[in-house]
Amino acid sequence: MNKHATYQELRGHLAYLKLTAAAEQLPTALEDAEKAKPGYTQFLSDLLAVEVSATEERRLASRMRLAGFPSTKTLEEFDFSAQPAIDERLVRELATLRFIEEKANALLIGPPGVGKTMLAIALGQKAVHAGYRVYYTTAADLVTRTARAALEGRWQTTMRFWNGPQLLIIDELGYLPMPGEAASHLFQVITRRYEHGSIILTTNRGIADWGEIFEDTTVAVAILDRLLHHASVLQIDGESYRMRGHRARLQQLRSALNQPGEKP
Secondary structure (H helix, E strand, O other), rough: HHHHHHHHHHHHHHHHHOHHHHHHHHHEEEEEEEEHHOOHHHHHHHHHHHHHHHHHHHHHHHHHHHHOOOOOHHHHHHHHHHHHOHHHHHHHHOOOHHHHHHOOOOEEOOOOOOOOOHHHHHHHHHHHHHHEEEEEEEHHHHHHHHHHHHHHHOHHHHHHHHOOOOOOEEEEEEOOOHHHHHHHHHHHHHHHHHOOOEEEEEEEOOHHHHHHHHHOOOHHHHHHHHHHEEEEEEOOOOOOOHHHHHHHHHHHHHHHOOOOOOOO
C-alpha cells in the first residue's frame, strides 16, 4: 500500500472512531513529525492529546449549557472590597468545592442586590469546570415545574430530574410566598437530595423569617433541618450593588448639571 493510500486509510480509521479533532490535526501533525522526527509513541501521544482536549472542551460546553446559568460572572470578577461584610475566607473555602464532595449545602442570605446570585453562579461555574453536573433554577420556577409535573402525571420523572445534578442552585427563595402545595414540593426536592447531592440556596429572608415564606412553621423547620444539617451559611449584610450604581450615576448627572456651560 502506498503512502497516500495509508494516509487515507488512517484518516478513515480516525473518522470511523469519531476522533474528529485528531483527524483534522493529522496533516499538520504529520508535517511537523517530518521535521521534528519524534518517536512513534510521542507522535501518537501528541495526536491523541488533541482529541482529548477537544473532547474536554465539548463536555465543558455541554455541562455549561445544561446548567442554565442566567449570567457568566466568575468568582474572579467579584469585588470583595465592595462588600466588606462578606466572609471571603468562607467563600474561598466553598470555591474548593469540597462541600460538593461531602454532599453538603450552602445558604447565601442577605437583602436584594448584595451579590448572592452572582456568588452562587460563580461557585456553580467553578463546579462545572471541575466536571460536576450543575443546574440553576429560581425557587419560583422549581415549584411551578413540579406543580405542572404533578398535574401531568410526571411526578417521579421530575423528582429524578431534580435529584440528578451533583449541585442544584435554588435562587431567590423568599421573594414570593410559598403556600401549602408549593412548600410541599420544595420540601420533597430538598428531602430527595438530602445527603445525596448539594444545594446552594439564596434567600433575602433571615432564617427566623422562614415561617412567613411558607406560611407554615412546621414545613419551614423541616426544610431548614435538612438544609442546615450539613451546611455553610454566608450572611451578607452589605449595601446593594445596584443602589450604589444608581447613586453614582445620579451624582455624575448632578455634577454635570452643576458645571457652568462653556462660553462661546
